[in-house]
Amino acid sequence: MTRIPQNWSLKEQNRQAAKQQQRLFDRAGCLVIELLGSPGCGKTSLQEATLPALDRCGVLNGDMASDRDIQRLKPFCGWAIQIETGNRCHLSASDWGVLSASELAMVDWVFVENVGNLVCPAAFPMGAHRRVLLVSTPEGHDKFTKYPTAIAAADLVVISKMELAPYVDFDADFARESIHSIKPHLPVLELSVRQQTGLEAWMIWLYLQRSKHCQSEVVP
Amino acid sequence: MHEFSVAQQLVLAASQAVPRPELVREVGVRVGLLSGLVSESLAFGFEAAKQHSAIPQAVLKIQVAYRSGFCPACNLTFEHAHFWAPCPKCGSQDTQNQGGDDVQLAYLEVDE
Ligand SMILES: Nc1nc2c(ncn2[C@@H]2O[C@H](COP(=O)(O)OP(=O)(O)OP(=O)(O)O)[C@@H](O)[C@H]2O)c(=O)[nH]1
Ligand SMILES: [Mg+2]
Numbered sequence A: 001m002t003r004i005p006q007n008w009s010l011k012e013q014n015r016q017a018a019k020q021q022q023r024l025f026d027r028a029g030c031l032v033i034e035l036l037g038s039p040g041c042g043k044t045s046l047q048e049a050t051l052p053a054l055d056r057c058g059v060l061n062g063d064m065a066s067d068r069d070i071q072r073l074k075p076f077c078g079w080a081i082q083i084e085t086g087n088r089c090h091l092s093a094s095d096w097g098v099l100s101a102s103e104l105a106m107v108d109w110v111f112v113e114n115v116g117n118l119v120c121p122a123a124f125p126m127g128a129h130r131r132v133l134l135v136s137t138p139e140g141h142d143k144f145t146k147y148p149t150a151i152a153a154a155d156l157v158v159i160s161k162m163e164l165a166p167y168v169d170f171d172a173d174f175a176r177e178s179i180h181s182i183k184p185h186l187p188v189l190e191l192s193v194r195q196q197t198g199l200e201a202w203m204i205w206l207y208l209q210r211s212k213h214c215q216s217e218v219v220p
Numbered sequence B: 001m002h003e004f005s006v007a008q009q010l011v012l013a014a015s016q017a018v019p020r021p022e023l024v025r026e027v028g029v030r031v032g033l034l035s036g037l038v039s040e041s042l043a044f045g046f047e048a049a050k051q052h053s054a055i056p057q058a059v060l061k062i063q064v065a066y067r068s069g070f071c072p073a074c075n076l077t078f079e080h081a082h083f084w085a086p087c088p089k090c091g092s093q094d095t096q097n098q099g100g101d102d103v104q105l106a107y108l109e110v111d112e
């Protein structure tokens, strides 16, 4: 028997696929924002509150079944595409195959709602420029330390349903501390779509990412 | 949760790594403690994925990989099982942490 050393890596494999995809986005000039978070944390609601204020948007939505989220978002964007993932627990870079170059050329912003799941999507970058982790107050302020992979993968944490915080004993300071114990300096925004609070900061964050992206954009 | 699809990717990578995959007897894999994968499920998935593949004889050997921390002040490298950990010697929070979050194909044992 002979032992042959290998250097294949899952992370590297996924990273290459994501990078290739991101180059396509860069060439089309669109900024791709991915939303991650458990079922019902408010991913679709946040998009409903965001899309009307933005021009030229596209939406990709991964769900195990049903196109309900796409129906909710369709009125606000150029295209809205549903990917029924069946028994898959995450989207991956290859899922963008459903999009044509002309669809990409139509938009400046793309929002991707990944499958509601705090574990698997984190390990599978799809090539989004920014990954946003949503956690809603009823899930509890101790959720963060329980799902460190999601935090490690995120560029921003949004704490949603903030108006419910007093009713569900959600301690925002505790939440921030545990987020920063995993990833120091990770920006955290608190908002409530229901009461329309904290949304300005979210919009500012989005535009800031857009201008950062335009400045750094290198088309090879 | 996605152990099966990772197992399929591993089987494919191992099958393509050598000219005669049918001679592969052992597939050595490093599974990071922070990869989010359960080794038992990965092993189970591998058994299923190798059927009808180019490496039906291969046995999966899993080695656990820790995360490595580095404290610049102490010039100390240490292993741990968190995304981030303070220096065990001086307690500094200014540490660099890497690894332990991947699944890597480390080696193949092949029959002569
Ligand atoms: N109280 C309160 N409820 C909210 C808020 N935002 C969303 N919700 C409610 O939370 C529920 C789930 O919201 P969705 O936006 O569908 O959540 P989601 O993350 O897209 O869910 P999945 O796509 O199933 O993973 C809905 O009933 C929303 O009305 C909020 O700010 N406050
Ligand atoms: Mg949704």
Ligand SMILES: [Zn+2]
Residues within 6 Å of the ligand: B071, B072, B073, B074, B075, B076, B087, B088, B089, B090, B091, B092
């Ligand atoms: Zn030290």
